[in-house]
Amino acid sequence: DGGITQSPKYLFRKEGQNVTLSCEQNLNHDAMYWYRQDPGQGLRLIYYSQIVNDFQKGDIAEGYSVSREKKESFPLTVTSAQKNPTAFYLCASSGDRGLSNQPQHFGDGTRLSIL
């Protein structure tokens, strides 16, 4: 089945620790995205990538980093610089380099909490 796989489902971070969230898609989509979802707020864009080896900051990139070495993979690292990392993280992808006529499809998220 084609889709977007996020892992792990739950993740705990200690103070001063970097953690990496995995996102893999087998939809052959060019564009991939990372969002953060907090209660009572809409999804906020962290980073996006329209093509391999290229990515752009979204609205709330501080304290996060990404890489896009393969078309199907777009991991997100939450660094120790992100002081409020507790949230639900969603990965999405869309075809045709993210052009506006292609909708985004989402994975099932990773819930990150502070220990």
Added chain:
Amino acid sequence: QKEVEQDPGPLSVPEGAIVSLNCTYSNSAFQYFMWYRQYSRKGPELLMYTYSSGNKEDGRFTAQVDKSSKYISLFIRDSQPSDSATYLCAMRPDSWGKLQFGAGTQVVVTP
């Protein structure tokens, strides 16, 4: 002021009723409009996708866009308990642009 406003609810309806959801927005450049359904602890699932103004129907779901009023709606007919979820509206401008999401409306359909 947020670009996209959506009442958070919860909106509670009896089974079989029509669910009416809406979003208002401020950016007249938005051209593509989406509705997503999100179950608890799951990712959003695309329900409806429309371009510009007008209506679109898919089974029990009808999406309406009124660009003159900057207002979009989603109607769910013959609602079922399985429709209980959070519904997110999202929109983007004509050129490649970031999706802007509403905060989501929680819907509860009671048997």
